[in-house]
Every structure is written in structure tokens, then in C-alpha cells.
Amino acid sequence: MNDSIVFTLNGESVTLEADKERSLLWVLRTDFGLSGAKYGCGESLCGSCTVLVDNEAQRSCQLTLGNINGKSVITVEGLANKASLHPVQQAFIDEEALQCGYCTPGMIMTAVALLHKNPTPSESEIVDEMDNNLCRCGSYKRIVQAIKSAANGLREEA
Ligand code: FES
Ligand code: FES
Numbered sequence: 001m002n003d004s005i006v007f008t009l010n011g012e013s014v015t016l017e018a019d020k021e022r023s024l025l026w027v028l029r030t031d032f033g034l035s036g037a038k039y040g041c042g043e044s045l046c047g048s049c050t051v052l053v054d055n056e057a058q059r060s061c062q063l064t065l066g067n068i069n070g071k072s073v074i075t076v077e078g079l080a081n082k083a084s085l086h087p088v089q090q091a092f093i094d095e096e097a098l099q100c101g102y103c104t105p106g107m108i109m110t111a112v113a114l115l116h117k118n119p120t121p122s123e124s125e126i127v128d129e130m131d132n133n134l135c136r137c138g139s140y141k142r143i144v145q146a147i148k149s150a151a152n153g154l155r156e157e158a
Contacts, residue, residue, distance in 0.1 A: 005065045010034075010078025020066035025049045027065060028075060036076035036105040040134070047133030050106035051075050057113035076105035079112065087157070088112050091150035092143075099137035107133050111147045115154060123148065 003020040006013065009032065018027070028034045028051070040048035042061050049061040052074040079086035088111050091097070098104045107130065114121060114129045121129070126147050135143065 003066070005069050007068050007070060008072040010074055016065065018065055020064060020069070022065050023061065024051070024063040024065060024068055024073070025060040028060060028073075034075045034077050037109075038102055038105060040102070040106075045132075045134070046103070046106070047110060048103050048106040050109040050133070052109055052113055055113065055116050057110045074109075076108055079108070086112065087153045088115065088147070088150040091146040091153065095142050095146035095149055097139055097142040097146035099139055103133060103135045103137075103139075107135070107143055111143075111150065114147070115151055119151060119154060119158075121147070121151060 002017045005016045005018060005020060008014070016027070016031070025037055025039060028037055037051050037060050038048040039061065040046035044059050044062050047059065049059050050057050051060045052058070053063070053068055054071050079089055084090070085093070088108050092104060092108060097107075110130060110133050114126065118125060123144060126144050130143065130147070
């Protein structure tokens with residue numbers, strides 16, 4: 001039997017009649033065509049599936065539709081506005097903080113959540129927060145640099 005699930009997805013209210021045990025990651029990718037969040041390990045180990053749920057970085061492979069009922073979900077597709085990319089997205093481009101890009105959406109969403117709760121992170125705080133997001137290409141140094149630049153840019157904007 002289907003359940004009625006209501007949540008906000010990238011700023012729009014959506015209603016789904018669906019099994020509440022379905023995986024959020026697969027609903028995003030297959031029902032909504034939002035392929036930014038990636039399937040990496042499926043076991044909460046890599047972070048490639050990270051999205052924001054009520055502004056907290058969460059691993060969508062570990063969440064069901066029931067878990068996000070009534071909440072706000074933001075994927076990497078929902079970060080930019082019509083005029084520009086989110087400063088963290090732009091910083092990843094400017095600092096060339098990726099190689100294949102598979103980990104990048106998860107890295108960006110984790111970084112956005114970090115800067116939301118701590119706008120002035122030290123380098124070690126950035127490393128600690130990002131430590132559980134894996135990059136098979138080893139772009140870690142440039143990822144940390146991108147997050148530092150984004151933090152500086154956001155501070156200047158504020
Ligand atoms: S796919 Fe979700 S943490 Fe790896
Ligand atoms: S850029 Fe390839 S996995 Fe991170």
C-alpha cells in the first residue's frame with residue numbers, strides 16, 4: 001500500500017503516493033531525474049549521495065521517503081539561482097577541485113552544510129568535517145582550498 005509523502009524539494013512542495021520505505025537516493029534519481037546525488041557505496045561510507053535535509057548534510061542512501069516526510073530536501077541541483085552558481089559550486093570550479101567529478105555533489109553539499117553552521121571554519125575543521133567524504137581521484141587538497149575560498153567569498157558578501 002502506498003503512503004502519502006509531502007516534502008519540499010529544492011524549494012518546491014511535492015506530494016508523492018509511494019511506499020514510505022523507498023530509498024530517498026533512488027527516488028531523487030529515478031522519479032525526479034535529479035542525478036547529482038550519486039550511488040557510491042550504499043552503506044554510509046563514501047558521502048557521494050549527500051543532500052541537505054533541513055540544512056543538515058545527510059546521506060540519502062540511508063534515508064527513506066518516510067524519513068523526509070514534512071522536511072526540506074535540497075540537492076546539488078537546487079543550490080544555484082537563475083543568475084549564478086552557489087559560491088561553493090563556483091569555488092570548486094575556480095579551484096579545479098575535482099577530477100572525474102563523481103564525489104563532487106556530495107562534497108559540495110557537505111561543504112554547504114558546514115559553512116551554514118560554521119561560516120569561519122579553520123583548515124582543520126574543514127578537514128574534520130569532510131573526512132568521511134571519499135574522493136577516489138585524491139582531489140582533497142583542492143577541495144579544502146575551494147571550501148576556504150568559498151568561506152572567504154561568503155564572508156565578503158555578508
Ligand atoms: S552512497 Fe551513500 S554514503 Fe556512499
Ligand atoms: S573527483 Fe573523482 S572521485 Fe572525487
